[in-house]
């Protein structure tokens with residue numbers, strides 16, 4: 001994580017990293033999703049989600065510990081982080097918004113942003129791989145920058161106004177980019193207005209000692225993982241946890 005990325009993540013609670021995937025890689029991941037002949041996306045949030053894609057192809061597993069991602073997650077979560085859960089979001093013109101949720105206040109123990117000893121400490125952290133352009137003219141991820149450090153709860157009026165409120169931004173995140181955000185951020189989804197489908201893959205990581213989910217995510221059964229990818233499926237514990245960065 002470079003100095004600018006670290007500054008922006010601390011300041012805003014999210015980071016956009018463009019051009020992590022090539023257009024050929026994006027096309028291949030979209031082709032693999034198309035091949036599943038999924039029933040959606042529908043107009044409501046439930047029918048705008050899909051799961052289990054780590055079992056579909058090793059291309060999805062390769063994103064788990066992508067070399068561009070790992071040093072960034074090390075700064076955000078410390079060594080030894082783990083995959084907490086994952087799902088995909090797809091949306092079509094008219095798919096509804098997701099309400100704003102999260103924020104530093106009221107305090108939610110597994111979803112925190114702390115700064116101590118000159119470094120950040122994060123709870124549940126989301127890495128969203130964009131396989132289609134998202135942004136103000138399309139819809140998709142939206143957030144209130146800086147709300148991971150808010151001292152007051154997000155007012156109902158702001159939540160109701162959603163993307164109509166000046167505090168809420170819908171950042172541009174083109175196909176091939178990553179959106180990385182702390183779940184301590186107040187965030188949600190802008191309704192989808194574009195003619196193309198939204199396709200985002202959300203991998204959610206927790207620091208090694210904790211789990212947000214009650215059921216620990218299981219490794220795929222149909223795809224062979226690398227040793228480092230297997231470590232990401234370790235149960236939560238702290239003492240003597242193996243480094244993800246050893247040769």
Ligand SMILES: O=C(O)CCC(=O)C(=O)O
Pocket residue numbers: 089098128140141142187188189190200
């Ligand atoms: O649309 C997004 O990227 C945010 C989704 C989200 O906040 C959620 O699924 O809980």
